[in-house]
Amino acid sequence: MPSEPDQRPSVMRQGLGVLAYAIRTEPGVFTGAVLASAVYGVMTVGSSWALGWATEHAVLPAFRTGRATQGTLAVAALLIVGVALVKALGVIGRRVLAGIMQYRMQARSRREVSRQYLRLPLAWHHRHPTGQLLSNASSDAEAAWAPLAPLPMAIGVVVMLVVAAGAILLVDPVLALVGFLVFPAIAALNFVYQRRLSPRMMRAQQLRAEVSEIAHESFDGALVVKTLGREDAEAARFQTRADALRDANITVGRIRGLFDPLLEALPTLGVLAVLLVGSLRLAGGDVTPGELIQVAYLFTLLAWPIRALGWVLAELPRSAAGWSRVRAVLTASGSMEYGTARLAGTGPATLEVRDLTYAHVPDTPVLAGVTFTVRPGRTLALVGPTGAGKSTLTQLMVRLIDPDRGQVLLDGTDLREAAQGEVSAAASLVPQQTFLFDDTVRGNLALGTRDPVPDERIWAALRLAQAEGFVSALPRGLDTRIGERGATLSGGQRQRLALARALVRTPRMLILDDATSSVDAQVESRILRGLREGSPESTVVVVAYRMATIALADEVVYLEHGRVVDRGTHDELLTRCRGYRDLVTAYEREEAERASLDAGEEVVA
Template sequence: MSEHSTLDSFALYKRLFRYLRQYWKMFAVSLLAMSLAAATEPLFASLMKPLIDGGFVDKDKNAMIWTPLAIVGLFLVRGATSYVNEYTTSYLSGHLVQSLRQEMFGKLLRLPNRYFDDNASGRLLSRIAFDVGMVTEAGFNVITVVVKDGITVIGLLALLLYTDWQLTLICLAVLPLVTLIVRVVGKRLRGLSRQNQHHMAQLTQVLGETIDCQRVVKIYGGEAYESDRFARAAGAIRHNAIKQSSMSSLNTGVTQLVISMALAAILYFATLRAHTGNFTAGDFMSFLTAMLMLFAPVKRITSISQSLQRGLAAAESVFGFLDEAPEPDHGRKVLAQPRGAIEFSGVTFRYPGAERDALSGVDLSIRPGETVALVGSSGSGKTTLVSLIPRFYDPADGQIRLDGVPLSDYTLASLRSQIALVSQEVVLFNDTVAANIAYGRLGEVGRDAIVAAARAANALEFIEAMPQGFDTLIGENGVRLSGGQRQRLAIARALLKNAPILILDEATSALDTQSERLVQAALENLMKNRTTIVIAHRLSTIENADRIVVMDQGRILEVGGHAALLAAKGRYAQLHAIQFRDHAAHAGAALSDDGRV
């Protein structure tokens, strides 16, 4: 559980106000406008006495003129102060939301990989997109109710007591009962709101899965199943909405009944008081107006806990996220022009919750400019090993050195600036071709450098065939491109970065033969004069590597050249024989199919 689960309202506002210190003048204006707007409520009720007694009973012409003008002036003041209050509140909440979102996004960029492994992307999105708004909305809503409605209630109660304290006691006797009704109904509505959030989450999940997996839905005939899931979620939301509506209506009806009973009692006793001559028609009208105006702010004040709890829940989420520990970046050395000598010494690593080590006592030295290939079955630790080089993870034991210096001594930014990565799962952005190739350096490089990188990656031909060439939008994650085209854009991006250390994580495993040839040729251009670590399932693509490292269950079994490892007849020779046999079988099947045709 987060430490913020114990946040109270004071802690919430204390932390929120840190973001508003530079806007304290605007906040002061907001509070002043709020107070003046609230003060107009009891003043309006008090004007009922001179209006009725002076204008209708005594036929006083002066009262008939100044009282309506005073009411108009009062509403002018209320309108102006309410506008100022709304504007300043909107201004402050807008800046607060922006500040929190920017801080959360900055934190997002500095979080370690482990955090993303443990948290769903949808939850991260909702925190930044929605939870921040709930914090500020609830925060300013509570402030508005406490200040504005608090002043209104105090002013109206003072007017009631001044007009007739005995009748005020009848009015006050009803307030606890109204408060109790509001609390009971509010508790039920909060429960229904939580259920509604759950149903909305289910509806959103069905929508998201159907959109993301629409090809699977179509090919496996899942339309009826998904329609049924959606109908159940939509029906639950409809049923919940009816419950909320009926509960709100019941609350309104019962509250109005209680108020009408109090009003009847007040009318009875006011009539008795009028017979004695101590209670004028103006007193009664002023009292009645103040009493009716009192119930709305009292109801809002008694319901404030719901907004406060909603804001506290959102604050736990927002501030809990902001308090997450960032990636450890304690290095002081700036890596300028590394030679590219990488050394693993007794490196051990285990993922949280895993039963065994992903890497166990790995020792490996890679010379500057050398191409080293990592091979082994799935789960042998190849990807984990290369993930430690840019410090996506830190080893639990052992040390990794670059040019003789531990990786942790370098600043993260300078270390990663010297590393280029091309993986099987290409990540592209919904932007232009040029922006994707020059990602991270768009304002630093010219169009000629981008074109040269595309040419070296064998991507220039298909880029120039696009409608707008390098300015063509490629869609979300390059959806308008083929797998080979996406891969070549990733290679062009790595070429443009021109980093001395290159990591290739199964960069050709998902491609057809023709695309693989083009990508392989581009990779050969990319690997020149660089320290390169290659992960490959297709052993035919790494036969020319300087050294091949065979891994199994987080350990290194063999190291050597292609010919030497085959001659040793160890694990590499077994993997090679299996792949060669499978390849021959597929080739034979293809020839057989051609013969039948």
């Protein structure tokens, strides 16, 4: 990976650093591509020599005598065809190997970025939009290695440039001097070209990421957009960035459209100058017709090395921009380190939360000093107003994030000391927002299990989640595809499938983060009662709001502002904790007040 410079490097230096890293990573493929390109370059110069020989020994004698010998024509044809065949082999080798190198580096970057996404903690992902992360792994990785396609050609044709220049000098130094005057002009034009193009290419790459980010956010929130009637607003938001990207690409195209013809024209002007001076020297007998044709043809070839170098230089700004965005992910701080401890117990687990403190933003704790214990096989209800830290606490209990201070212990083992995969094997979380894949019911429920899951176990989990009835009624039962995010199901059905997915794993600790909010109270009551009676191997922690649900729990922990305010049974907290009583009876009080108002209105009427 290119080393971190002490000062902010120029775009050229950044781009060359990216190329150097690619060459160190794939030295064999790069060397082969450059050698093939060098063969192409040498044979291209050789073609000028073959053309000059054919002109001198076959074409001109034929004009002078009116006939040509078969032997001379055969040799001329063999020279031209032979050089062309070797040159074609060089082109094939160069393009194939350059493509292999480019696509290998793109695949390598995508794998590294994906692994880094998996390694980085959930807290890091919370700070970065999904659209930006998709752009890092796709368009940024592609842009970073775009110069690798023309790079071997650019290096190989330098050989052609050197050989061609030497051949021209050997033929006629005067014509060489006339033709070489075009090189400083081309170099100056390329310098101005890169200075104008670089910032605009970087701007266009940044806008690509922004367009991707807005598109993903709009598609992901399609339901919210449509229910709020925000289609026009979202389209306008997308159009603003898309128009900016369009304008940026047009600006890049205009600059290329201005400079490309000039870069093409300068070598042509050099050829015209060589032909003009060469015709005078030909009239004076200083050069032969074959030599003049050879020199003029060589100068037409010299445009290619200049253009090939220009292609690489033109891609460097985009490459530097793409790599800087990829590298920002690869060097991101934060990781989820694992220990070696095994959570190999059987039956319901003991959960201990000790002095737990966590803050999404420094100095603004979401949880502070939270402590409680859940004995094996018991059901604990976490209750608290919005913003009390309940969902954050559930994520800490399955180690999606690590606490700033304190411990979460499962059977006496700190989750941070557990080996990778141990926590997910022992504990299951059913979050507030249900996610189902565009797969069959069976595929979604068996997701992540280490061994094949028999249908009997799947149906048992569905019965416990009160989902057996509607799954049986699906056209193909367990083999029915449920669409992206479970689009063919209702919200309550999706939640019940998510719960069944957790139950299939037979977790020793089951955590429900308001996971039954989309089902009616009767179904929710049956689910929780079934968990208590039909799933004795699990300790259950449930985030709940409904009084009927909370009443089924063995114990209740009441949170306010990230702290444990009280703990006890539902009846005990109703008696002694005013905040708890006000929260869990709010719905009933509202219904009673509404009924009282309705009754008063009827009396008045």
